[in-house]
Amino acid sequence: MAERPEDLNLPNAVITRIVKEALPDGVNISKEARSAISRAASVFVLYATSCANNFAVKGKRKTLNASDVLSAMEEMEFQRFVAPLKESLEVYRREQKGKKEARKDKDKKTDSEEQDKSREDENDDDDERMEEEEQNDEEELDN
Amino acid sequence: PPPGRGARLPLARVKALVKADPDVSLASQEAVFVLARATELFVETIAKDAYVYAQQGKRKTLQRKDLDNAIEAIDEFAFLE
Numbered sequence: 375m376a377e378r379p380e381d382l383n384l385p386n387a388v389i390t391r392i393v394k395e396a397l398p399d400g401v402n403i404s405k406e407a408r409s410a411i412s413r414a415a416s417v418f419v420l421y422a423t424s425c426a427n428n429f430a431v432k433g434k435r436k437t438l439n440a441s442d443v444l445s446a447m448e449e450m451e452f453q454r455f456v457a458p459l460k461e462s463l464e465v466y467r468r469e470q471k472g473k474k475e476a477r478k479d480k481d482k483k484t485d486s487e488e489q490d491k492s493r494e495d496e497n498d499d500d501d502e503r504m505e506e507e508e509q510n511d512e513e514e515l516d517n
Numbered sequence: 518p519p520p521g522r523g524a525r526l527p528l529a530r531v532k533a534l535v536k537a538d539p540d541v542s543l544a545s546q547e548a549v550f551v552l553a554r555a556t557e558l559f560v561e562t563i564a565k566d567a568y569v570y571a572q573q574g575k576r577k578t579l580q581r582k583d584l585d586n587a588i589e590a591i592d593e594f595a596f597l598e
Contacts, residue, residue, distance in 0.1 A: 437542070
């Protein structure tokens, strides 16, 4: 994995769409400008991650959480992002909760055969978290 | 777009960037989500700030030099230099 972090680009189509929606109708963006924005966005993620990680370390936590990222925004002088980010986070949390409850409802209506299936579903959540942990275990070894 | 919308940037790619940092052990899904949303807000911001220079040049196409000018002029973008 010899690629530099800045080479981990975000999809061009998405960047272009975000830019076009931010600007007035009829405004275009050159390919070079789009590349520059894309690279800037990658650097932003890297820098924000590093800032956020400082807060996690200060809090003696090994897992970077949402409030670390919000603290990083303030530190990076992007305070005006904090309010809209909090709103987005609320919606995200409700959606995630809704997904979990949909699975739990499925559990309640079931017989033993489906209970086996829903146990798999519950494990999916754990698998998502564990997947991060497993991957990070690998990374700790590499580092 | 309403502030409550979900992220358009794929979380997997944002997560890949987070994992590129050797000092980071673990990041919660929420953290990755907030980072993705913050990056979208950042892209909107830098595009708008750069566009000011395109307007000054009476252009309707955002160019690389507009980005360079915005990055040089605006303190919050100093980390990009």
